[in-house]
Amino acid sequence: SQQGEEDPQALSIQEGENATMNCSYKTSINNLQWYRQNSGRGLVHLILIRSNEREKHSGRLRVTLDTSKKSSSLLITASRAADTASYFCATAGNNRKLIWGLGTSLAVNP
Amino acid sequence: NAGVTQTPKFQVLKTGQSMTLQCAQDMNHNSMYWYRQDPGMGLRLIYYSASEGTTDKGEVPNGYNVSRLNKREFSLRLESAAPSQTSVYFCASPRAGTGETEQYFGPGTRLTVT
Numbered sequence: 001s002q003q004g005e006e007d008p009q010a011l012s013i014q015e016g017e018n019a020t021m022n023c024s025y026k027t028s029i030n031n032l033q034w035y036r037q038n039s040g041r042g043l044v045h046l047i048l049i050r051s052n053e054r055e056k057h058s059g060r061l062r063v064t065l066d067t068s069k070k071s072s073s074l075l076i077t078a079s080r081a082a083d084t085a086s087y088f089c090a091t092a093g094n095n096r097k098l099i100w101g102l103g104t105s106l107a108v109n110p
Numbered sequence: 111n112a113g114v115t116q117t118p119k120f121q122v123l124k125t126g127q128s129m130t131l132q133c134a135q136d137m138n139h140n141s142m143y144w145y146r147q148d149p150g151m152g153l154r155l156i157y158y159s160a161s162e163g164t165t166d167k168g169e170v171p172n173g174y175n176v177s178r179l180n181k182r183e184f185s186l187r188l189e190s191a192a193p194s195q196t197s198v199y200f201c202a203s204p205r206a207g208t209g210e211t212e213q214y215f216g217p218g219t220r221l222t223v224t
Contacts, residue, residue, distance in 0.1 A: 040218075042114075042215035088153070
């Protein structure tokens, strides 16, 4: 069953603009993770935010977590053509399994 | 350090044929996972192995079997392939013993069953 729901499903922006993707989930979590998948490739872990954290940064990535609203957002600043990919959120509970969203497809146009 | 490797990269099977997907990791992780990815369905867990010698069913185990051959290798077998098993299969390995830490993925196997 899918817990994370990303929004929007698809996003198209110009190089240099910021991209924001959202993820909503249903049950309590230990952490929430964001992954990137380039076309035809495996997923790559980007960032993990724990349930007691509200914001985390990694390079041009900024992730926020609002456990009261059961939602997270991923902001990519100053986007580049190389950021074109699908982005997935995954939530972790207590059962050794990640629950995955359906992803946001990001196109960054040069 | 290759991380997580998978073979083959592509495979076409006829209905009823069998095959084994291979996965290996060189990160000395305890856990290994098999997912399938289908359009509009996201990633779904097929089986996982929390440690050498143990395997457990995930969300969609029917039609599959797994073997944790040793700490490095975790194989997925389709005994009698069906068109519904056409998918992209990913092997992953969590950094720590539990599945809730960040996972490292292989490049995937694209399987078509006709």
